Amino acid sequence: MSVTVSLINNKGGVGKTTTAIHLADGSQREDNDVLLIDLDAQGSASLALGCDSMEPSIGAVLYDDVDPREVIRTPPGSEIDLITGASSLKNADIRLSQEYGREQLLTDALDPLEDQYDMILLDCPPSLSLLPVNAIVASDYFVVPVEPEYLALEGIGSLLDTTREIREGIGTAAELLGIVVAQADFRANSTGQIIEILREEHGEAVFDTVIRGNVRVSEAASYGVPVYEHAPSSTGAKAYSDLTEEFLHRLQ
Numbered sequence: 100m101s102v103t104v105s106l107i108n109n110k111g112g113v114g115k116t117t118t119a120i121h122l123a124d125g126s127q128r129e130d131n132d133v134l135l136i137d138l139d140a141q142g143s144a145s146l147a148l149g150c151d152s153m154e155p156s157i158g159a160v161l162y163d164d165v166d167p168r169e170v171i172r173t174p175p176g177s178e179i180d181l182i183t184g185a186s187s188l189k190n191a192d193i194r195l196s197q198e199y200g201r202e203q204l205l206t207d208a209l210d211p212l213e214d215q216y217d218m219i220l221l222d223c224p225p226s227l228s229l230l231p232v233n234a235i236v237a238s239d240y241f242v243v244p245v246e247p248e249y250l251a252l253e254g255i256g257s258l259l260d261t262t263r264e265i266r267e268g269i270g271t272a273a274e275l276l277g278i279v280v281a282q283a284d285f286r287a288n289s290t291g292q293i294i295e296i297l298r299e300e301h302g303e304a305v306f307d308t309v310i311r312g313n314v315r316v317s318e319a320a321s322y323g324v325p326v327y328e329h330a331p332s333s334t335g336a337k338a339y340s341d342l343t344e345e346f347l348h349r350l351q
């Protein structure tokens with residue numbers, strides 16, 4: 100199994116980065132060789148795994164043709180391999196839009212890594228601009244983290260339409276692996292209802308595991324480690340390890 104999976108949602112703050120980290124670290128704990136690539140200029144995934152300097156980042160690979168193997172590191176907070184994101188990615192649209200085959204730049208750049216990992220995860224910025232499009236094109240599957248809010252429901256449909264257009268337009272094969280409800284707050288009466296609507300609309304695509312808001316999860320990020328390390332018996336750690344199990348099962 101050598102598989103590439105993107106975490107996609109054009110909305111910010113929905114749990115993409117947190118899910119990326121915990122699927123990556125969780126899969127590594129299940130004996131997979133995992134590389135996580137942080138495609139966000141904010142570098143949140145890199146920060147949440149304890150990195151304090153971000154360069155050299157995936158920017159060097161995309162802009163300067165640096166071999167990705169030269170920028171891979173082991174972050175302080177995890178045993179996975181990581182390529183950091185950095186502020187240089189802010190200009191990706193401008194810097195890369197004139198390049199030939201601009202939607203396939205990441206696919207080509209990752210060529211030297213072929214079959215070096217069981218799994219490559221791509222944490223995307225909150226947009227559907229050139230970098231996330233490159234991520235979709237480079238992926239076998241994508242996972243969509245969502246917040247269970249009414250206003251988010253419609254956004255998911257249009258996000259899935261856009262990914263379909265990207266796939267058809269560019270002719271790649273990335274498939275939806277699943278929609279994951281992240282940061283559910285069951286104190287809000289609407290939460291259960293919204294999850295029900297999601298399951299009606301998207302059926303099996305919605306992961307069984309629902310990730311609830313759990314303060315241990317956000318705390319862990321500030322300590323630069325996954326919640327499995329920070330608070331192994333917390334509900335957050337349990338939820339993310341259940342999600343990892345489901346994720347690995349879907350990939351089989």
Ligand SMILES: Nc1ncnc2c1ncn2[C@@H]1O[C@H](COP(=O)(O)OP(=O)(O)O)[C@@H](O)[C@H]1O
Nearest residue numbers: 111112113114115116117282311312313316317
């Ligand atoms: N299950 C959770 N419980 C508590 N806080 C969470 C949870 N998931 C994410 N967060 C926090 O919410 C914020 C946004 O999450 P993040 O994963 O960075 O979203 P995105 O990458 O989609 O912008 C972060 O501060 C993160 O620590």
Ligand SMILES: [Mg+2]
Nearest residue numbers: 115116139143
């Ligand atoms: Mg993020």
